Amino acid sequence: FDGVGTRQFLKAIGEIARGYNQSSIPPIWCRAEMPIKQQDSNPNNSPIPPPSSSSALMTLQRKFIDIPPHQITKMMNKLINQKCSTFDVLVAKLWRSKLRAIKTNPDVPAQLAFEIETSCGKVVNGSFSEVVELIQDAKRGLASEFNAWVSGGCKAKDMKLSYVKIIVNDWTSIRFEDVDYGWGTAMSMILVEDVPLLPTCLFTKTPKLLNGVRSVTSCVKEEYMEEFINQLNNFDD
Missing domain, CATH: 1.10.12 (Lyase 2-enoyl-coa Hydratase; Chain  A, domain 2)
Known part of the structure; x- marks a missing residue:
């Protein structure tokens, strides 16, 4: 599950x-x-069509980026009187870096799954603290929103795929690395199935960097990768 x-x-x-x-x-x-959950929206049990997409998203590049603990601490220190998790600051940094790198129209809606939608301009031009707050607000509402969906009191979210949308998964605390089939535990874990249609980011433990995080991203096209990395490495803004 x-x-x-x-x-x-x-x-x-x-x-x-x-x-x-x-x-x-x-x-x-x-x-x-x-x-x-009642299935009134599909009474004949007919197949549900997949989300709409664009073939242009097929060119997304995968990148492994190891983030050391001192950089995570530096991001957290930017937040004055605001408690946050490592996940909060990493997602905020990733989301802002991607949108700044691809230079999207600031009025275009940007989605971050889990269930956040705002304008690209608010993510790109807002303060780092404001982006973190957007993520925290969404997290606080997840439980009640899920319960409403199960009981039929909330409609399903828009499943349309777009270049400015990112799906984020966090495996840093799940400890998949401890699984042992008889020849020892794993050095690191990644998603085997690549979904080039969908901009994604997976956070895992770094193989040799204690308390660091490995970001496995497939969220920008090749021509924007250099600027994306530059944005990720810029901790002054």
Whole structure:
């Protein structure tokens, strides 16, 4: 269902591969805890079409960027009297760097999934603190919004793909690296399935940098990669 459950599942397979009779954490289903959502929007059970997209997004470039802890601390120090997580500042930095690099019209709506929508101008020209606050506001509303969606009281979000949209995943605390199939734990983890149609960023642990974060991004086209990296490395603004 989520990253934590996936890690637990893979860990159990690893234990079976290493000769365990059963996994160290037995599965607990609790299926009755999830309310049944009405499917009125698709009464005939017809296939739901995939999100619309553009072939222009096929040229997105993948880049591995290791962010050391002192740079994360520097970003956090920019926020006065504002508590935040490592995730908050990393996403804010990534989002702003990407939009500044591609020089999008400031009036164009920019989406960050999980469920944030604002104008490109607010992300590009606003203060770093304001961008972090946008992310924190969205996080605070996630639980109630999900419950409303399950109960049928909230419509599904727009699934249209666009170049200014970014899907972010954070694996830094899930510990996929601990999965052992019999030959030791992993040095690092990445997504095997590449989705070139969708601008994405995955945060993982760095293989050799304690408390650092590895950003695996596929969110800009090749011609904007140099400027994207320059923006990511600029900690003065």
